[in-house]
Amino acid sequence: MNNLKKFNYLLGECDGIYHEFANKFKMSDSQMRILYTICDLGKTCLIKDLIFYSGLTKQTINSALRGLENEEIILLSFVDKKSKSVSLTNKGEKICEDSVELIIKYEKEIISSWSDEEVSIYLNLMKRYNDELRKRLGDLR
Numbered sequence: 001m002n003n004l005k006k007f008n009y010l011l012g013e014c015d016g017i018y019h020e021f022a023n024k025f026k027m028s029d030s031q032m033r034i035l036y037t038i039c040d041l042g043k044t045c046l047i048k049d050l051i052f053y054s055g056l057t058k059q060t061i062n063s064a065l066r067g068l069e070n071e072e073i074i075l076l077s078f079v080d081k082k083s084k085s086v087s088l089t090n091k092g093e094k095i096c097e098d099s100v101e102l103i104i105k106y107e108k109e110i111i112s113s114w115s116d117e118e119v120s121i122y123l124n125l126m127k128r129y130n131d132e133l134r135k136r137l138g139d140l141r
Contacts (some may be wrong), residue, residue: 011068018103025099032063033090036100038074044087045097046079068092 001009020030036044037054047065051058065086068074073092077085088096111119 003089021099021103025094025095027099028064032100034061034064034068034086035073035088035096036103038086038088038092039096039104040102043093044085047076047086050086134141 004013019029025032027035031054033054034050037050041049041053045053047061050056051061054061056064065074065076069076071091072089073095075087075089077087079085081108093095
């Protein structure tokens with residue numbers, strides 16, 4: 001298997017593992033990503049930050065937020081005329097405690113088992129890859 005195939009396989013495998021986590025916790029992938037991002041940002045965040053940090057589209061986020069709001073997992077509030085914030089309800093905090101925070105704990109354990117140099121190399125290579133791929137996407141416009 002060449003390096004590109006290995007790389008793409010590993011990306012897909014990682015996505016698949018997070019999908020399995022979402023299934024275990026009876027959530028859609030987008031719900032899991034949204035709750036993960038909210039927890040990562042401090043249990044309250046602006047929708048624009050949620051869009052930026054989750055990597056999900058605005059449409060996907062708005063659709064998932066409606067469902068999470070209907071299930072009383074999150075609360076949407078106007079910050080001003082143009083922006084809203086998303087906060088976890090007590091029910092949402094409990095759900096995150098039993099799911100997302102567990103995943104974050106696992107991730108921290110894994111990353112803390114790597115040397116500082118390994119973490120630095122990994123993060124620098126991922127950033128470089130993303131920057132180059134984004135540049136090529138821009139070239140298509």
